[in-house]
């Protein structure tokens with residue numbers, strides 16, 4: 243089933259066209275990698291889907307009911323089931339791993355619901371911490387974590403939200419080879435029952451993901467298909483791999 | 486291996502700190518009551534202490550909105566003043582009614598209700614050259630209604646103002662300026678004679694509680710001191726509860742990175758509005774308890790500078806911890822009345838005599854700058870040294886970032902988990 247459909251979207255920043263008539267569809271299960279040179283518009287694409295940036299034109303349609311995401315505010319889009327991991331790990335450094343995860347857990351999000359939510363969800367939190375390999379770190383302030391651990395915590399926070407679509411921006415940046423491997427496994431496991439879109443620069447990382455690849459260039463899709471297929475495309479070699 | 490690493494997780498609001506605070510507050514109440522009954526503490530001192538407790542209540546509300554949620558409101562003392570006006574209207578009305586009734590009692594024909602009201606109007610509004618009773622005084626005859634207004638007026642103003650400001654995503658210094666503008670506008674409006682609240686005369690005689698004239702100021706001041714302590718205790722527990730648990734977590738997250746909180750699915754504006762309104766109500770209640778102990782309220786009390794002081798107290802005491810706000814408000818406001826009350830002998834420097842009534846503000850300003858630059862945790866930060874809650878401030882090999890734990894310590898923590 244088609245979960246997300248972006249069609250004919252364009253964004254201009256001060257006269258500069260960052261996204262140019264972009265169309266892209268995501269199925270409700272499985273991995274998708276998005277690659278492209280710096281400034282290709284990968285992060286901006288995520289900004290549009292999550293409501294951070296409003297496009298000048300185009301449509302973004304979501305789910306079975308074909309909801310128009312462009313009309314929803316950020317918090318509603320998140321509640322609808324789109325989770326996002328940022329390019330730079332952004333966890334709440336002043337709070338513990340447990341608090342970060344508890345805040346992200348799927349639960350009613352209104353102020354009064356949150357105020358009266360006093361039940362400790364230790365079981366769910368531990369389960370997620372186990373999954374991302376932070377089981378021993380729950381009581382640590384997340385600012386003390388290593389870079390790789392912060393990346394996992396952020397993925398854990400995504401898991402806690404239990405989204406239908408995960409947008410993951412450069413998850414392996416700054417990771418050691420062992421941490422990368424762990425991350426690849428994690429993403430593959432996650433993609434079994436939800437859609438995961440991964441933006442990544444590192445070709446080896448993308449190869450290990452073993453999934454359909456979309457190449458972005460100057461704000462639109464240059465090629466799409468298996469990694470071997472797109473890397474043999476002369477246009478792609480020109481703009482991206484040739485450098 | 487240091488104990489700090491194996492210690493329980495660092496928490497912002499120690500559950501214990503609330504109990505310690507309540508115990509200290511109770512001790513203060515008992516001590517002041519005993520000393521006052523023995524005649525060792527003057528009535529004016531009891532009033533000063535009672536007023537200080539009200540300022541502490543306003544300060545913890547400010548701490549929740551600023552220290553925890555990151556909204557630097559420079560308008561909360563406007564809510565404080567509105568609470569004071571709301572209760573002051575009833576106090577003045579009821580007392581004037583007693584006086585008028587007494588003077589009309591000697592008249593040959595018993596006065597009609599309309600005559601009584603006209604006489605009250607002349608008494609109260611004579612100073613602004615009218616005897617008409619303005620519409621805002623419609624409920625002034627009723628204590629329950631005015632008590633409701635103590636909560637409703639600050640609450641509704643905060644709700645409407647906050648809704649407009651947060652909805653347009655005004656943040657940071659722009660929001661501070663906006664709250665300051667609201668305060669200034671309110672103050673200027675109240676200064677006008679036709680605002681219906683006696684212009685710059687304000688409301689006076691508020692220390693006389695109708696029905697308790699016979700009790701004497703000593704008993705009344707002590708009762709208000711108790712009331713203020715009770716309000717502070719309840720307010721502390723309420724706000725400590727609000728900033729604990731998941732709510733506290735979300736509020737601190739909004740302070741640190743509100744955009745990120747949105748992507749977690751929280752509607753940040755609703756949370757800000759909730760906190761802004763709740764703290765406005767708490768501050769309004771504090772004001773309603775403060776002004777009967779001060780005796781007088783006028784629009785100058787709502788001037789922007791008052792709200793700036795409130796922020797200064799919280800900053801000096803230590804943002805992000807309720808007891809810090811209490812320490813800051815109590816210490817600075819008491820020192821302020823000490824210095825400006827002419828109680829401190831002038832300092833003769835030979836060539837220049839330091840007159841403290843003039844120089845106090847400079848001293849306060851310098852301490853504010855010093856705290857902000859040198860000790861951002863404020864006086865409350867000293868408690869950290871004592872309870873050893875300090876965040877590890879070292880670079881280790883457990884991660885590349887500053888503050889990362891050393892590998893050995895990290896393993897110890899994992900084992901201890």
Ligand SMILES: Nc1ncnc2c1ncn2[C@@H]1O[C@H](COP(=O)(O)OP(=O)(O)OP(=O)(O)O)[C@@H](O)[C@H]1O
Nearest residue numbers: 255256260278279280281282283284285286287329
């Ligand atoms: N808010 C903004 N204002 C102005 N220009 C922007 C803004 N956001 C993005 N851009 C520009 O849009 C282009 C696309 O940026 P984007 O961050 O989407 O690239 P990217 O593909 O994620 O690159 P990278 O691989 O470096 O992360 C860049 O040229 C960038 O400078």
Ligand SMILES: [Mg+2]
Nearest residue numbers: 284285286329
């Ligand atoms: Mg990017």
